[in-house]
Amino acid sequence: MMIIEILIVLGAIYLGARMGSIGIGFAGGVGVLILTVGLGLAPGAIPIDVMLIIMSVMTAIAAMQEAGGMDYLVSIAEQLLRKHPKHITFLAPIVTYLMTLFAGTGHTAFSTLPVIAEVAKEQGIRPSRPLSIAVVASQVAITASPISAAVVFFSGILEPFGVDYLVLLAVCIPSTFIACLLGALVASLLGKPLSEDAIYQQRLASGLVKTRGATQVTLLPGAKRSVAIFLVAIVAVMSYATAISDKVGLISNPVLSRDVAIMLFMLSAAAAITWFCRLDASKISNASTFKSGMSACICVLGVAWLGDTFVSNHIDEIKDIAGTLLQNQPWLLSVALFFASMLLYSQGATTKALMPAALAIGVSPLTAIASFAAVSALFVLPTYPTLLAAVEMDDTGSTRIGKAVFNHPFLIPGVVTIAMSVLLAFLFGSMML
Template sequence: MLWVQLAVVLGAIFLGARLGSIGVGFAGAVGVLVLTLGLGMEPGSIPVDVILIIMSVIGAVAAMQVAGGLDYLVQMAEKILRSKPKYITFLAPTVTYVMTLLAGTGHTAYSTLPVIAEVAKENGVRPSRPLSIAVIASQIAITASPVSAAVVVFSGLLEPMGIGYLQLLAICIPTSYAAIMLTAVVCNFLGVDLDKDEIYQERLKAGMVSLRKTKERQETKPGAALSVAIFGISILAVVLYATAISSTVALIENPVLPRNSAIMVFMMVAATFITMLCKIDSAEIINAQTFKSGMSACICVLGVAWLGNTFVGAHINEIKELSGDILNDYPWLLAVCLFFASMLLYSQAATTRALMPAALALVDPVTAIASFAAVSALFVLPTYPTLLAAVEMDDTGSTRIGKLVFNHPFFVPGTICITLCVAFGFVFAPMVI
C-alpha cells in the first residue's frame, strides 16, 4: 500500500503542475481525498499557522502596493540598477533579495523583472544572466526573511532545542546572500553573449525586440513613502518582539501574545495604519496583484502541505527507521531530500511544515539549519510564476525554456546557489549556535 499511496501523492502533484498556479493547491486536495476516503488513511494536520501568517503578511504588502509603496520601491530599485548597469548581474539579485527579505514573499519580484530586463538590454548584457539569479534570489530569500511563514514555522520547531529566532536569521541571512553573490559570478559566464545569440539576432531583425526611447517615470502617490515606512516599522516590531519573548533574551516572560500571533497582529495593524494614514480605499486591496498572488499561495499551501502531512504522518516511523542511519552517516542528504520535496510541494513553507518536524527527530539542529535553504528548489520545474514572468519579460529570447523542460536558465544557478547555501550553513551554523 505504501507504493500505491506514494503514487497518489505524486499523481496529485503532477496534476497540480499541469494545472499551474492555484490549481496546485486544488490538486493537493484531490490527493487528500483519495488517500483518506479512498485508501482509509488518517488526514494529516492542516497548516493553519502557515496560511494565517501568509494571509496577514500579504494583506499588509497589498495595502502598501495600493498606497504606491511597491512602485516607490521599484523606482528606488531602478535608480540602483541604472547607476551601475555593468554590475546588473549583482545588483538585480540584491534588489529582489532585499525586497523579498522585507516582504516575506517572492512575488514582489514581479515589479522589478521588467526593469532588470530593460537595463540589461540597454547595456548589451544577456538578460537571462541577471534575470535568472534575480528570480533565484527572490526564492532563497524566503528562508532568510523575518516575516516569511517558512522561517517562522522553522524557528518555532527549533525553539524547544534552545535555538532562538535571531540565531536562525543570523545564520540564514549572511549564508544565503553570500551564496547568491557567488552564484552571480557564475551567471556572468552562462550562455553566449547577447550579440552572438542567434535567436536574439533573429528576433532583432524581425522587430520583436523593443527598447524604451525615454525613461518613463511613474508618478509617486502621496502616501507611497509613508506606507513603506509603516511596513518597515512593523517588520522591526516583529523582530524586536520575537527577540524579547525568546527564551535566550526573556525580556518578556510568559508572553500573552505568542510570536506567530504577534506577527499576524503586527502585520494587520500595519495594514490598518496604511489604509487610514495613506487614505486608500480598502476595497482596492483585494484587487492588488500581490493580494491575488498571496491568496493563491495560501490555497497552494493548504492543498500540498495537507497532502504532504497526510502521507508523511502516516509513515513517520518507517521514515525514521529508514533514514536514521543514513542521515547519521551522510547528514547532507537531508538537503537533497528537501530539495526534491520542495520541487514537488511547490512551497518553502509547505515543505518546511511537512518535513522539518520529522527531520529534526533524525538529525541535529545544525544539520537542519544548514539544509534549510534547500526548501527553495521551486525553480527546477519551469512552472513557478516568477520564473515564467521572467521568461515573458525578456523579449530578446535569451531567457527561454528548452524542449527538455529542465534545460532552462534557472536550473544551474539555482542548484549552485542552494549547494553553496548548504555548504556555508554547515560551516557558519556551528559558530552561531
C-alpha cells in the first residue's frame, strides 16, 4: 500500500506540473482526496502558518508596487548595472539576490531581467550567462530572506533544538551569497561568445535582435516613501525577533510569537503605505505581486498538505528506512530536498513537507540548516515563471531550452550554486552551532 500511496503522490505532482502554475496546488488537493477518502489515510496538517505569512508579506509588497516602490528599486538596479556593464554576470545575481532578500519573494526578478538582458547584449556578453545565474540567485535567496515563509517556518521548527532565527540567518545569508558569486563564476565560462553563436547571428541577420537602451521611468510621488516604510517593517521584524530570542532575552514573555509579529508588521506596513502614499486600496489586489502571492498560497496548500498527509501516516516507516541512512550520509538530505523542490516548485512547500520529518527521524540541526538551500532547485525543470521570462526576454536566442529539456543554461550554474551553498553552510554552521 505504501508503494501505491507514493505513486499517487508522484502522480499528483506530475499532473500539477503538467497543468503548471497554480495547477500544482489543485493537483495536490486531488492527491489528498485520494489518499484520505480513497485509501483511508488521516489528512495531514494544513500549512496555514506558511500561507498566512505569504499572504501578509505579499500584501505589503503589492502595496509597495502599487505606490511605485518596485519601479524605484528597479531604477537603482539599472543604474548599478549600467555603471559597471562589463561585470554584468556578477552584478546581476547580486541585484536579484538582494531584491529577493529584501522582499521575501523571487518574483521581484521579473522586473530586472529585461535590464540584465539588454546590458549584456550591449556589451557583447552572452545574455544567457548573467540571466541564468540571476534567476538562480533570486530562487536561492529565498532561503536567506528574513521574511520568506520558508525561513520563518524553518526557524520555528528549529527552536526546540536550540537554534534560533538569527543563527539561521547568520548561516544562510553568507553561505548562499558567496555560493551565488561562485555560480556566477561558472556561468561566465559557459557557452560560446555571443559573436560566435550561430543562432544569434541568424536572428541578428533577420532583424530579430533589437536594442532598447536605458529606460526612462517616471516615479510616482510615493515610490521612495513606500520603500522606506517596507524597509522599516523588515527592520522591525528582525528587531522583534532578536528581542524575543532566548539568547538575547530582552522580552522574556512576548505577547506575540515571531510568526504573528511578521504578519502584523507586514499588514501594518501595507496600511502605512496605502495611507501615506495615498493609494486606492482596491487596486492593490490587482498588482502582479499580489496575484503571484495568492497563487503561491494555493500551491503551498495543495502540495504541502499532500506531502504531510503521506509523511505523517508513515513517519515510523520513514524513520526506519531513512534514519540510519541520513545519519551515516547526512548530505543525502540535500539531495532529497533538491529533487523534491524540483517537483514541488516552492521553497515553502518543500520545507513544510520534508523538514519536520527530517528532524523527527534524527537529522541534526546542522545537517538540516546546511541542506536548506537545496529547497531552491526550482530551475531544474524549465517551466518556472522567472526562468521562462528570462528565455523570452533574451532576443539573441542564447538563453534557450534544448530538445532534451534539461540542457538549458540554468542547470549547471544552479547545481553549482546549491552545492556550494550546502558546503559553505556546513562550514559556517559548524562554527556557530
